[in-house]
Amino acid sequence: MLGATAAAGDTEAGEKLDAAIRSIGALDEAAMREAAARLDQLIKPPGSLGRLEELAIRLAGITGTPVAERPLRKAVVVMAGDHGVCDEGVSAFPQEVTPQMVLNFLQGGAAINVLARQTGAEVVCVDIGVKGDLAHERLLSRRVRGGTANMARGAAMTREEAIRALVAGIEVAEELAERGYGLFATGEMGIGNTTPSAALLAVWGGLEAKEVVGRGTGIDDAGLARKREAVERAIAVNRPDEADPLDVLSKLGGLEIAGLAGVIIGAASRRCPVVIDGFISTVAALAACKLAPGAEPYLIASHLSEERGHGLALRKLGLAPMLHLGMRLGEGTGAALVFPLIDAAGGVLREMATFDSAGVSKG
Ligand SMILES: Cc1cc2ncn([C@H]3O[C@H](COP(=O)(O)O)[C@@H](O)[C@H]3O)c2cc1C
Numbered sequence: 001m002l003g004a005t006a007a008a009g010d011t012e013a014g015e016k017l018d019a020a021i022r023s024i025g026a027l028d029e030a031a032m033r034e035a036a037a038r039l040d041q042l043i044k045p046p047g048s049l050g051r052l053e054e055l056a057i058r059l060a061g062i063t064g065t066p067v068a069e070r071p072l073r074k075a076v077v078v079m080a081g082d083h084g085v086c087d088e089g090v091s092a093f094p095q096e097v098t099p100q101m102v103l104n105f106l107q108g109g110a111a112i113n114v115l116a117r118q119t120g121a122e123v124v125c126v127d128i129g130v131k132g133d134l135a136h137e138r139l140l141s142r143r144v145r146g147g148t149a150n151m152a153r154g155a156a157m158t159r160e161e162a163i164r165a166l167v168a169g170i171e172v173a174e175e176l177a178e179r180g181y182g183l184f185a186t187g188e189m190g191i192g193n194t195t196p197s198a199a200l201l202a203v204w205g206g207l208e209a210k211e212v213v214g215r216g217t218g219i220d221d222a223g224l225a226r227k228r229e230a231v232e233r234a235i236a237v238n239r240p241d242e243a244d245p246l247d248v249l250s251k252l253g254g255l256e257i258a259g260l261a262g263v264i265i266g267a268a269s270r271r272c273p274v275v276i277d278g279f280i281s282t283v284a285a286l287a288a289c290k291l292a293p294g295a296e297p298y299l300i301a302s303h304l305s306e307e308r309g310h311g312l313a314l315r316k317l318g319l320a321p322m323l324h325l326g327m328r329l330g331e332g333t334g335a336a337l338v339f340p341l342i343d344a345a346g347g348v349l350r351e352m353a354t355f356d357s358a359g360v361s362k363g
Pocket residue numbers: 090091092093097101188189190191192193194195215216217218219329330331
């Protein structure tokens with residue numbers, strides 16, 4: 001674990017990243033055993049609530065609390081950043097949509113706002129690297145730089161910038177945990193960001209561009225070909241060192257991808273579960289686990305996105321998605337839909353009667 005970040009350098013940000021990674025603990029086995037034993041006492045055939053039971057046991061291990069007193073407070077962290085690789089014509093939409101959508105998140109009218117409201121979750125919007133001016137009283141401004149450089153021509157960002165984006169994410173998670181949030185979801189906004197996500201997955205998954213590049217916002221056949229070529233060129237030009245996660249992340253990544261990896265590391269270090277959204281978020285989770293393998297058991301996969309490569313990214317992490325809804329939006333939308341399932345798992349442990357208390361005969 002340390003090997004990955006020792007090369008972070010001895011800057012303040014590098015030390016902060018190392019410290020957060022080191023502070024991720026193992027799941028609480030005793031709490032998990034206690035939750036499992038209680039599940040078997042509840043008035044139902046053992047195991048009959050299927051994956052809800054698995055979820056309940058893992059939540060106990062993550063939080064260290066066998067039976068939570070109340071549902072966790074929820075936040076969807078939406079990290080926004082722009083991408084120099086848009087110059088290669090890789091998205092069906094123009095870059096100015098990134099800041100326009102950020103303003104919509106802040107005004108409450110985007111898909112993620114609607115889905116978060118259904119479940120009582122807060123949407124926390126972070127500018128970690130949007131191009132151009134952007135200000136709003138509710139926007140967390142953590143801008144590392146105004147968009148990445150074009151990875152098809154050189155490194156998307158410097159190693160130091162990637163570290164600063166990771167640390168920004170860690171600090172956002174820490175601040176939210178301090179304010180009482182205990183359950184996180186990852187969301188993102190960044191026109192073009194399925195392209196760097198595909199490049200990262202190609203390197204870490206040992207996969208070819210054609211296996212990981214999908215249509216994103218809905219690009220046509222010619223655009224898909226440009227996108228594959230951009231991914232291939234980015235890998236050829238940058239020659240990332242696969243054994244060095246920060247090298248790969250800085251050369252081929254995005255600011256919001258690094259920021260979300262930081263959110264995951266920060267949440268895990270505070271023993272908070274993190275629900276992972278679609279393709280981009282899952283690649284951010286892959287980055288987090290490359291840097292901090294201990295973060296993996298804190299992840300909950302939400303849905304299987306339509307985006308090509310998402311299933312491969314999930315498999316690489318050993319995660320099984322809960323929902324298959326044919327969605328391909330991002331923003332944290334798939335993740336927010338899983339919040340009620342997490343509340344349900346906790347509710348079962350907290351509220352169901354036992355065979356003894358209900359006077360039901362055991363088999
Ligand atoms: C209006 C709009 C809202 C979105 N919300 C999320 N995305 C999603 O689409 C983008 C990635 O796709 P690509 O790589 O093809 O650009 C990201 O911003 C992602 O969050 C959106 C895209 C659009 C156009």
